[in-house]
Amino acid sequence: MIIVGEKINTSRKGIEEAVRNRDATFVAKIARDQAEAGADYIDVNAGTFLDQEIDCLCWLVETVQNEVDLPLSLDSPNPKALSEAIKRHKGEPMINSISLETDRFQALIPVITSRPCSVVALCMAETAMPTTVEERVEVGSELINKLTDQGIPLDKIYVDPLVQPISVDTGMGIAVLGAINRIMTDFLGVNTICGLSNISYGLPARQVINRNFLALGISYGLSAAIIDPTDRQLMTTLHTVEMLLGRDEYCENFIDAYQNGRIAGG
Amino acid sequence: MIIVGEKINTSRKGIEEAVRNRDATFVAKIARDQAEAGADYIDVNAGTFLDQEIDCLCWLVETVQNEVDLPLSLDSPNPKALSEAIKRHKGEPMINSISLETDRFQALIPVITSRPCSVVALCMAETAMPTTVEERVEVGSELINKLTDQGIPLDKIYVDPLVQPISVDTGMGIAVLGAINRIMTDFLGVNTICGLSNISYGLPARQVINRNFLALGISYGLSAAIIDPTDRQLMTTLHTVEMLLGRDEYCENFIDAYQNGRIAGG
Numbered sequence: 001m002i003i004v005g006e007k008i009n010t011s012r013k014g015i016e017e018a019v020r021n022r023d024a025t026f027v028a029k030i031a032r033d034q035a036e037a038g039a040d041y042i043d044v045n046a047g048t049f050l051d052q053e054i055d056c057l058c059w060l061v062e063t064v065q066n067e068v069d070l071p072l073s074l075d076s077p078n079p080k081a082l083s084e085a086i087k088r089h090k091g092e093p094m095i096n097s098i099s100l101e102t103d104r105f106q107a108l109i110p111v112i113t114s115r116p117c118s119v120v121a122l123c124m125a126e127t128a129m130p131t132t133v134e135e136r137v138e139v140g141s142e143l144i145n146k147l148t149d150q151g152i153p154l155d156k157i158y159v160d161p162l163v164q165p166i167s168v169d170t171g172m173g174i175a176v177l178g179a180i181n182r183i184m185t186d187f188l189g190v191n192t193i194c195g196l197s198n199i200s201y202g203l204p205a206r207q208v209i210n211r212n213f214l215a216l217g218i219s220y221g222l223s224a225a226i227i228d229p230t231d232r233q234l235m236t237t238l239h240t241v242e243m244l245l246g247r248d249e250y251c252e253n254f255i256d257a258y259q260n261g262r263i264a265g266g
Numbered sequence: 267m268i269i270v271g272e273k274i275n276t277s278r279k280g281i282e283e284a285v286r287n288r289d290a291t292f293v294a295k296i297a298r299d300q301a302e303a304g305a306d307y308i309d310v311n312a313g314t315f316l317d318q319e320i321d322c323l324c325w326l327v328e329t330v331q332n333e334v335d336l337p338l339s340l341d342s343p344n345p346k347a348l349s350e351a352i353k354r355h356k357g358e359p360m361i362n363s364i365s366l367e368t369d370r371f372q373a374l375i376p377v378i379t380s381r382p383c384s385v386v387a388l389c390m391a392e393t394a395m396p397t398t399v400e401e402r403v404e405v406g407s408e409l410i411n412k413l414t415d416q417g418i419p420l421d422k423i424y425v426d427p428l429v430q431p432i433s434v435d436t437g438m439g440i441a442v443l444g445a446i447n448r449i450m451t452d453f454l455g456v457n458t459i460c461g462l463s464n465i466s467y468g469l470p471a472r473q474v475i476n477r478n479f480l481a482l483g484i485s486y487g488l489s490a491a492i493i494d495p496t497d498r499q500l501m502t503t504l505h506t507v508e509m510l511l512g513r514d515e516y517c518e519n520f521i522d523a524y525q526n527g528r529i530a531g532g
Contacts, residue, residue, distance in 0.1 A: 166510065167517055173510040177485075199510070203517060204524045205502075208531045212506040215481045219443075233531065236471075240478040244432065244439040244465070251433055251469060258470045265474045265499070 001238060002041070002224035004073045004094065005034030006195065008060060009045040016048055019056050027060065028067035035068040037229035041094050042068060044085075045075035054081045061088040073120070073226070079107035092116045096226075097160065098147075099124040100139055109150055118156040120193055121147060123179070129162060131169070136161045136179035137186070144187050158193040158224055159183050166209075167202035173213065177220040184221035193224035211237040219245065232264040239263065267504060268307070268490035270339045270360065271300030272461065274326060275311040282314055285322050293326065294333035301334040303495035307360050308334060310351075311341035320347045327354040339386070339492070345373035352377060360384040362492075363426065364413075366391040366405055375416055384422040386459060387413060389445070395428060397435070402427045402445035403452070410453050424459040424490055425449050432475075433468035439479065443486040450487035459490035462500075477503040485511065498530045505529065 007030050010016045018026040031042050042064050046056035053076065061072060065088075073094040074085045082095055097120035098108045112119050121143040123136045130136045140159045147157050161179040164172045176199075180192045194217065200209035211234045214225060218241045227234055239262070243254040257263050273296050276282045284292040297308050308330050312322035319342065327338060331354075339360040340351045348361055363386035364374045378385050387409040389402045396402045406425045413423050427445040430438045442465075446458045460483065466475035477500045480491060484507045493500055505528070509520040523529050 170509070170512045170515060170517060174512045177511075204521070205506075205529045205531065208502060208529060209506055209510070212481055212503060213510055215478055216485050216507065216510055219482050219485045236474060237478060240471075240475055241482065243436070244475070244479055244482055245443075246436045246440045249436060251436060255470070263471045263474060265471065 001218065001222075001242060002191070002193075003039050003229050003238075004041040004043050004096075004193070004224060004226040005031075005037075005039035005229050006043050006226045007034055007228055007230070008042060008064065009075070010048040010056065011045070019046060019049070019060065022059060024063045024066070027063050031064040031067045031070075034229050035070055038235065039070065039229045041071050041073045043073040043075050043096065043226060046081075047076060047078075053078060054084050057081050057085045058088050061085050065090050077104065079104060079111060082108065083111045086111060086114070086117070092118065094118040094120060094158070096120040097122045098143070100143055100146075101126055105146070112147075112152065113150055116156075118158060118191075119147065119152060120158045120160050122160045123162050129164065131164075131171075131175065133175050133178035133182065136175065137182045140179065140183050141186065144183075144190060154187060154189040155191065158191040160193050160195075163194050163196065163198040163213075165201035165203075166199055173199065173216070177216055180217060180222050181220045184223070191223045192221060193226060194222065195226040207231070207233060210234065214238060215241045218242065232262060235262060236264045267484065267488075267508060268457070268459075269305050269495050269504075270307040270309050270362075270459070270490065270492040271297075271303070271305035271495050272309050272492045273300055273494055273496070274308060274330065275341070276314040276322065277311070285312060285315070285326065288325060290329045290332075293329050297330045297333045297336075300495050301336055304501065305336065305495045307337050307339045309339040309341050309362065309492060312347075313342060319344060320350050323347050323351045324354050327351050331356050343370065345370060345377060348374065349377045352380070352383065358382045358384065360386060360424070362386040363388045364409070365389075366409055366412075368392060371412070378413075378418065379416055382422075384424060384457075385413065385418060386424045386426050388426045389428050395430065397430075397437075397441065399441050399444035399448065402441065403448045406445065406449050407452065410449075410456060420453060420455040421457065424457040426459050426461075429460050429462065429464040429479075431467035431469075432465055439465065439482070443482055446483060446488050447486045450489070457489045458487060459492060460488065461492040473497070473499060476500065480504060481507045484508065498528060501528060502530045 044060040049056045073096045075096040099122040123139040196210040200206035310326040315322045341362040365388040389405040462476040466472035
């Protein structure tokens with residue numbers, strides 16, 4: 001399971017302030033905590049800064065990579081911001097994200113083909129958000145085909161089926177889970193990724209819902225997640241489910257996590 | 267999801283003593299608690315009493331059905347005990363269990379065809395315990411075919427794939443999950459059932475493992491579980507997963523469970 005640490009996002013209050021004040025110590029600490037908790041990528045998102053997004057994102061790239069030796073997930077819907085941020089990035093970043101929306105797709109192709117990187121492909125076309133499994137699979141498949149046509153290897157593509165609230169439509173869970181399963185089966189070697197928290201929007205006990213959704217996602221084939229790796233309960237679910245699905249030889253990771261106090265509950 | 271409340275089992279210390287002393291008040295309370303927590307069946311097992319098992323089991327049937335208006339799961343490997351217990355039972359019990367072992371199978375057929383009942387079919391043949399998905403599916407399929415040949419309707423059959431410890435073999439989780447999926451797909455309308463706790467034998471944080479295994483089981487098609495319905499964490503997983511899989515219209519059960527304090531964690 002590939003973990004993208006989600007915490008360095010200016011929509012979070014502490015981060016917004018830290019970025020505004022160029023407080024590198026604060027940002028570095030959040031990066032370090034996520035790295036130590038097991039993040040494979042650190043997501044950086046400065047979307048709330050609007051006009052200053054590019055500067056802020058570039059500052060985040062340099063600040064975080066000064067602290068941790070990890071690739072980043074460069075997170076913006078803005079091709080220009082991604083194009084600048086990628087130049088500051090050491091190693092092979094994840095570009096988060098491209099979609100089938102024509103302008104966005106065309107502007108991003110030169111960026112993501114300029115050097116080796118992974119890319120998050122949102123199941124979103126020009127029109128409305130997808131609702132069914134079929135719509136997700138259709139958009140996801142088209143994106144995969146277009147990206148591989150551009151020379152992006154299948155295993156560098158992370159399809160995001162777009163999680164929507166189950167409180168709005170009780171079919172939203174299986175729409176995402178079914179799409180994950182279909183895409184992972186139809187394109188062996190591709191990755192799927194998603195954030196979790198949208199699923200529980202509008203409901204109580206959101207963290208319980210989110211971590212059970214993670215368990216289900218993994219069982220349907222989800223290979224990466226954008227999560228808070230310092231959330232002990234969530235990581236407990238992740239370690240436990242990976243063990244139950246036979247991916248933890250001798251249950252070693254689970255036992256190690258338990259012995260190091262990283263398993264919550266009893 | 268059909269819930270079989272597992273608590274009235276004389277291998278549990280308090281129950282053993284209560285049965286020995288014919289303490290109907292104690293047993294009735296455990297039955298009532300499980301019924302109120304959502305059990306569909308109350309399991310009764312007096313296996314530790316050996317020579318006195320039949321008397322004890324019959325006493326349990328009458329004691330529990332005096333208290334709660336639910337069918338029971340009559341739990342014994344002993345056809346004679348089941349044959350006597352079923353006579354005391356009001357309504358349609360679940361017989362727990364039959365297997366492909368010749369003596370047991372042949373002795374139980376007259377019992378389970380004597381009146382309408384459900385039956386738990388263990389994926390166990392004459393020889394060793396099953397290890398792979400294939401062995402489970404093979405034994406399960408043969409049992410289903412033999413039971414339907416005897417006139418037992420498919421939806422009264424609960425195949426138990428036999429959960430074994432993942433600490434012994436990390437493939438034991440997927441062996442069970444894969445078998446559940448195959449059996450539910452090959453025999454539309456049949457049920458699958460299992461206990462959870464064997465999966466975590468030999469590991470720490472067993473309840474965390476058990477409830478995540480329940481989540482995975484449900485996502486692979488498990489339609490019934492032998493569990494402690496008064497375990498709030500476990501029932502939280504059950505309610506949450508059912509909602510996430512689209513089986514809770516308007517998320518009504520989940521919200522109701524939350525409002526009534528039956529959702530653990532936040």
